[in-house]
Amino acid sequence: MNFNFTIQNVLIAVEDGYANVDVQVVDGTIAAIAPRLDVVGTAINGENKLLLPGFVNAHTHSSEMWQRGIMSALPLELWLAELYDFAPLEREKVYLSALGTAVETLLSGGTSVVDHLVLIPGKELETIATAVRAYREIGIRAFVAPLIQDESLTAGIPSGETQQNDSRLKSGNSSTALLTHEPYFRSTAATLELIEEAVRQFHRPDEGVSILVAPTGIQLCSDDLFEGCIELSDRYKLCRHSHLLETKAQEKLAQEKYGCSAVEHLKRIGYLGEFTTLAHCVWLTDADIAILAQTKSTVVHNPLSNLRLGSGIAPILKYRQAGVNVTFGCDGASSNDSQDLLEAIKIGSILHNVTDLDYQHWITPRQAVEMASLGGVKGLNLADQLGSLTVGKKADLVLYDLTSLSLLPRTDPIGLLVLGRPTNVVDSVWVNGKQIVADGQVTTINVQELRHSLFHHSQWEAQRKSQTVTQIEAHYRTVMGLSDE
Numbered sequence: 001m002n003f004n005f006t007i008q009n010v011l012i013a014v015e016d017g018y019a020n021v022d023v024q025v026v027d028g029t030i031a032a033i034a035p036r037l038d039v040v041g042t043a044i045n046g047e048n049k050l051l052l053p054g055f056v057n058a059h060t061h062s063s064e065m066w067q068r069g070i071m072s073a074l075p076l077e078l079w080l081a082e083l084y085d086f087a088p089l090e091r092e093k094v095y096l097s098a099l100g101t102a103v104e105t106l107l108s109g110g111t112s113v114v115d116h117l118v119l120i121p122g123k124e125l126e127t128i129a130t131a132v133r134a135y136r137e138i139g140i141r142a143f144v145a146p147l148i149q150d151e152s153l154t155a156g157i158p159s160g161e162t163q164q165n166d167s168r169l170k171s172g173n174s175s176t177a178l179l180t181h182e183p184y185f186r187s188t189a190a191t192l193e194l195i196e197e198a199v200r201q202f203h204r205p206d207e208g209v210s211i212l213v214a215p216t217g218i219q220l221c222s223d224d225l226f227e228g229c230i231e232l233s234d235r236y237k238l239c240r241h242s243h244l245l246e247t248k249a250q251e252k253l254a255q256e257k258y259g260c261s262a263v264e265h266l267k268r269i270g271y272l273g274e275f276t277t278l279a280h281c282v283w284l285t286d287a288d289i290a291i292l293a294q295t296k297s298t299v300v301h302n303p304l305s306n307l308r309l310g311s312g313i314a315p316i317l318k319y320r321q322a323g324v325n326v327t328f329g330c331d332g333a334s335s336n337d338s339q340d341l342l343e344a345i346k347i348g349s350i351l352h353n354v355t356d357l358d359y360q361h362w363i364t365p366r367q368a369v370e371m372a373s374l375g376g377v378k379g380l381n382l383a384d385q386l387g388s389l390t391v392g393k394k395a396d397l398v399l400y401d402l403t404s405l406s407l408l409p410r411t412d413p414i415g416l417l418v419l420g421r422p423t424n425v426v427d428s429v430w431v432n433g434k435q436i437v438a439d440g441q442v443t444t445i446n447v448q449e450l451r452h453s454l455f456h457h458s459q460w461e462a463q464r465k466s467q468t469v470t471q472i473e474a475h476y477r478t479v480m481g482l483s484d485e
C-alpha cells in the first residue's frame with residue numbers, strides 16, 4: 001500500500017526552539033524534512049500546527065474501561081478483588097473497550113498502545129482475537145500482552161508469616177487467620193501453550209500487531225511461568241512485559257517468597273533486559289535501580305494509577321539519573337479513570353517536583369515528550385524505526401492544532417501541551433503513514449456507533465459490594481499493620 005503525503009509549513013521542535021518545515025512521507029516512511037519541499041502525494045496544510053512523533057500508551061488494560069468511575073477507594077490488592085468480582089466476561093465488551101481505549105489514546109497523542117489484556121477464562125484465544133480485531137480496525141499500533149498468572153488472587157497478598165509475634169495474629173480471631181489459596185484454574189503449561197498459540201495466530205509486527213509475553217507480576221506468577229515466558233520470548237523474539245513492585249505489599253511478598261527483592265529475583269531468573277518493560281516500579285531500592293540500569297530495562301510510569309490506588313510515588317527522577325529508560329502509561333481505566341495520555345504525561349512529569357528539591361533534575365516538557373515517544377518504543381525494540389521525527393523512520397505522527405483554545409495564547413507549544421490541560425487539540429494522526437484521525441475525528445471506525453454501544457452495554461450504577469473484599473480485608477489490614485479502629 002502507498003501512503004504518500006507532504007505536510008507543509010508545519011512547526012517541529014529543533015534543538016534551540018522550533019522550525020517551520022515540510023515533511024515528506026513516502027510509503028509510510030519519513031522521506032525528507034526541510035523547508036519548501038516538493039509535494040509528494042497528498043498535500044496537508046500544517047500551518048499553525050505542531051508535529052510530534054506519536055506517544056506510546058505503554059501500559060493499560062483495555063477492558064477495565066467498563067468499571068471506570070465506580071471502583072471503591074481501595075489499595076491495589078483489595079481493589080483487584082473488587083475488580084475481578086465484577087469483571088466483564090463478554091467478547092463484545094472486550095471489543096468495545098479495546099476500541100474505546102484506542103480512541104482515547106489516539107486523541108491524546110498516542111499512536112501505540114500496550115494492552116496488558118485481561119483474558120476471559122476458557123475463552124482466552126477468543127479474547128485476544130477480539131482485541132486484535134479492534135486494534136486492526138482502528139489502525140492503532142498494538143502491542144497485545146495477554147495477562148497471565150498461575151496463582152490465585154489471594155497469593156498476591158503477603159502471608160504475614162514474618163509477623164507471627166503480632167498480637168492480632170495470636171488473638172485467634174478467625175478473620176486474621178492466614179489465607180489459604182485455591183490452586184489456579186489453569187496449569188502453567190497450558191498457559192504457556194496458550195501464549196504460543198497466540199503468537200502463531202496474531203503476532204504480526206509488520207502489520208502493526210505484536211504479542212508480548214506478560215506474566216502479571218511476581219505476586220501471582222511462579223518461576224516456571226516466568227521461565228516459560230523467557231523461553232518463548234527468546235524463541236519468537238517477543239518483548240517482555242510485567243507489573244513490578246507496584247505496592248508496599250508486593251515488596252513484603254517478594255521478601256517472603258524469595259528472601260530478596262523482586263528485582264534481584266527477576267534478574268537472577270533472567271527476565272530483565274533491553275526489551276523488558278516494567279509497569280509501576282514504585283517500591284525499588286537503590287540496588288534495584290542499579291540492576292534496572294545495568295539490564296537496560298524500561299520503567300513504565302503510571303502516575304495516575306499510583307495516586308488513585310495509593311500505591312506510592314515511583315522514584316522516577318532517580319531512575320533517570322541512573323540512566324534507566326522511563327516512559328508513560330495510563331494503566332487500566334479502572335485505576336485512572338481515563339485513557340488520556342497527555343494527562344498521564346503531565347502528572348508523571350510534575351509529580352516529582354515534590355519529591356526532589358533539586359529542580360535541575362525535574363522533568364521538562366521536552367524531556368517528557370521524548371520519554372513518551374522514543375522512551376516508549378525503546379522498550380518495544382523499535383527505537384530504530386519509530387519515536388522521533390527522523391528521515392528513514394516510520395510515520396507514526398501526531399499533528400496538534402495550535403489554534404485550539406486550550407493551546408492559546410501563543411507561548412511555547414510543547415510547554416503548554418504538556419503542562420496545560422489540552423482538550424480536542426489532536427488534529428491528525430498517522431500510523432505507519434496511514435491517516436486514522438483527520439480534523440480531530442477518527443476516520444477508521446464510527447465513533448458515534450461506539451458511543452451508542454458503550455452506552456447500551458452499561459447502566460448507571462452507584463453502590464455495589466464486593467464479596468471477595470469482605471473476605472480478605474481483615475487479613476490485608478493485619479498484614480499491612482493497619483489498625484481496626
Ligand SMILES: [Zn+2]
Pocket residue numbers: 059060061116243279331332
Ligand atoms: Zn496494570
